Amino acid sequence: MAQSKDSAQSKLEQFLGEYLDTPTAKQSTERPFPKREPIKHILIGSEKAVTSTIHYLQVIGYASVGDWSPLVPTGNPDEVMSILIRQILMQ
Structure with missing residues (x-):
């Protein structure tokens, strides 16, 4: 099943996937991350x-x-x- 889910994602979603990951609740309470x-x-x-x-x-x-x-292609x-x-880090 996981393979069919992966194949349903567009190439752009796969490319962007690494940028969309967010820290888990446990990670965010252990140490603060800069915004x-x-x-x-x-x-x-x-x-x-x-x-x-x-x-x-x-x-x-x-x-x-x-x-x-x-x-x-743009069309x-x-x-x-x-x-x-x-x-980017925001201050």
Whole structure:
């Protein structure tokens, strides 16, 4: 049964799954966590432009290529998008 549930999830849900996990009640009472909020980066453009930008962001140390979602067509001709979700500390 678990396999059919996994296969029902979209690729995007699988990609985002690691970012949606929250600490259990026990974990949150054992030690306080700093407040974190997700920030979403969306790249939209030609496949070449999006891929090039993703690689550049890795070169400058901002995000690894593997951190980005797979390229997804936007519905516009020759246009794709990729999403990166980061958790940032809020003060």
